[in-house]
Amino acid sequence: MSIRNIDIEFQKGKRVFKAVKDVSFDIYKGETFSLVGESGSGKTTIGRAIVRINPLSHGEILFKGKRISGKISHKEDREVVRNIQMIFQDPAASLNERATVEYIISEGLYNFHLYKNEKDRIRKIKQALSDVGLLPEHLTRYPHEFSGGQRQRIGIARSIVMEPELIIADEPISALDVSIRAQVLNLFKKFQVERGLTYLFIAHDLSVVKFISDRIGVIYQGRIVEIAPAEELFAYPLHPYTKSLISAIPIPDPILENNKELYVYDESIHDYSEEKPKLVNIGYDHYILGNNREINEYIKIRNAE
Numbered sequence: 001m002s003i004r005n006i007d008i009e010f011q012k013g014k015r016v017f018k019a020v021k022d023v024s025f026d027i028y029k030g031e032t033f034s035l036v037g038e039s040g041s042g043k044t045t046i047g048r049a050i051v052r053i054n055p056l057s058h059g060e061i062l063f064k065g066k067r068i069s070g071k072i073s074h075k076e077d078r079e080v081v082r083n084i085q086m087i088f089q090d091p092a093a094s095l096n097e098r099a100t101v102e103y104i105i106s107e108g109l110y111n112f113h114l115y116k117n118e119k120d121r122i123r124k125i126k127q128a129l130s131d132v133g134l135l136p137e138h139l140t141r142y143p144h145e146f147s148g149g150q151r152q153r154i155g156i157a158r159s160i161v162m163e164p165e166l167i168i169a170d171e172p173i174s175a176l177d178v179s180i181r182a183q184v185l186n187l188f189k190k191f192q193v194e195r196g197l198t199y200l201f202i203a204h205d206l207s208v209v210k211f212i213s214d215r216i217g218v219i220y221q222g223r224i225v226e227i228a229p230a231e232e233l234f235a236y237p238l239h240p241y242t243k244s245l246i247s248a249i250p251i252p253d254p255i256l257e258n259n260k261e262l263y264v265y266d267e268s269i270h271d272y273s274e275e276k277p278k279l280v281n282i283g284y285d286h287y288i289l290g291n292n293r294e295i296n297e298y299i300k301i302r303n304a305e
Contacts, residue, residue: 001026001027001050001061001062001063001064001166001198001200002024002026002061002062003023003024003025003026003027003046003050003059003061004024004059004060004061004062005022005023005024005058005059005060006020006022006023006024006046006049006056006058006059006060006061006069007020007021007022007023007056007057007058007059008020008042008045008046008049008054008055008056008057009057018057018222019042019045019222020042020045020046020049020222021221021222021223022058022059022223023042023046023059023219023222023223023224024059024224024279025217025224025227027166027198027200028198028214029165029196029198030192030196030197030198031198031199031214031215032188032192032198032199032201032212032213032214032215033199033200033201033213033214033215033216033217034200034201034202034203034209034212034213034215034216034217034230035047035200035201035202035203035216035217035219036203036204036205036206036209036216036217036218036219036245037204037218037219037220037245038204038220038245039204041219041220041221041222042219042221042222043170043202043203043204043219044089044170044171044202046202046219047086047168047170047200047202048086049061049069050068050084050168050200051080051081051084051085051086051168052068052069052077052080055069055070056069056070063080063083063084063166068080078112081112082112082162082164083164083165083166084164084165084166084167084168085108085158085159085160085162085164085166085167085168086159086167086168086169086170087152087155087156087159087167087168087169087170087172088155088170089170089171089172089174091148091151091152091154091155092143092148092151094155095143095151095154095155096143097142097143097144098142099142099143100139100140100141100142101129101134101138101139101140101141101142101143101154102125102139102140104143104154104158105125105128105129105154105157105158105161106121106125106161107158108158108161108162109121109124109125109161109162112162114162114163124161125139125157125161126139128157128158128160128161129157131157131160131187131191132153132154132156132157132160132187133153133183133187134150134153134154134157138150148176148177149176149177149180149183149184152172152173152176152180152184153184153187155172156172156184156187160191160195163195164197165197165198166197166198166199166200167197167198167199167200168199168200168202169188169199169200169201169202170202171202171203171204172184172188172201173185173203173208174203174204174205181208185208185211185212188201188212189212199212201213206245206246206248206249207249207250209230210230210234213230214229214230215227215228215229215230215285216228216229216230216233218233218239218241218242218245220241220265220267223289224279224287224289225239225241225242225288225289226238226239226241226242226286226287226288226289227279227286227287227288228284228285228286228287229284229285229286232284232285232286233286234246236284236286236301236302238282238286238288238298238301238302239288239289239290239298240263240265240266240269241265241267243263243265244262244263244264244265246263247260247261247262247263248262270290270291270294271291272291275291275292275293276291277289277290277291277294278290278291278295280295282295282298282299282302283299283302284302286302
């Protein structure tokens with residue numbers, strides 16, 4: 001998937017708010033690309049644009065070389081829905097409270113007729129439930145009868161039963177207990193190996209994405225400020241905002257945690273009045289946003305280390 005120079009705007013009356021500004025990145029087949037940033041930075045907005053919920057005001061989104069943003073045919077629209085599934089942030093709000101688990105998981109199968117007969121449909125939804133660690137007797141229950149972790153598993157089962165190629169996981173573990181988080185992350189990794197899935201993983205917690213990501217994009221106020229492979233980003237964080245995110249990761253040792261220095265990002269350190277910043281590859285598959293002076297400084301720091 002290619003995201004190319006996209007802008008996303010929201011309008012209220014005469015006021016226009018640009019939530020996403022000139023964002024570009026690629027997601028390669030079979031990888032987990034994570035988008036990380038604080039609340040309100042535009043992560044979910046980008047995810048919703050990929051599944052055609054939010055329209056673009058500029059730029060384009062390509063999936064397998066074909067444009068899927070803007071006006072496309074009904075057939076192409078159905079292809080997008082079939083091949084790109086989204087797991088939403090709030091497991092309670094994203095499930096129909098009046099529908100049984102059986103119907104919730106079956107809805108995509110019904111809409112795209114992805115089963116041969118009734119026996120095949122039941123087999124598929126039981127398999128999806130089993131894959132996420134739920135039991136066949138859960139089929140007749142309603143979402144309010146489940147815990148947050150179980151609801152999130154239902155959301156995951158609803159996505160994987162469609163056998164998509166790309167899953168957009170929007171903060172899929174932020175509403176879960178810490179003990180459940182590792183189980184859900186392991187589920188994602190298991191499905192990736194077994195089904196060759198590709199993920200866009202949206203999160204605000206860098207310690208989580210370190211475990212699951214191949215590459216990470218850091219977003220700040222609607223702009224990508226840094227993209228790098230996961231190990232590279234944690235070993236050589238260059239942009240000041242990335243440094244501030246990494247410094248905020250809690251250390252499990254209370255003594256070290258109390259003594260550590262937090263790095264606070266202040267965007268006034270950038271002077272873009274004369275020269276606008278660009279996202280530049282400085283080598284090592286490491287992209288960073290800056291003007292020429294900043295880029296040269298980042299290259300020096302990276303090569304010195």
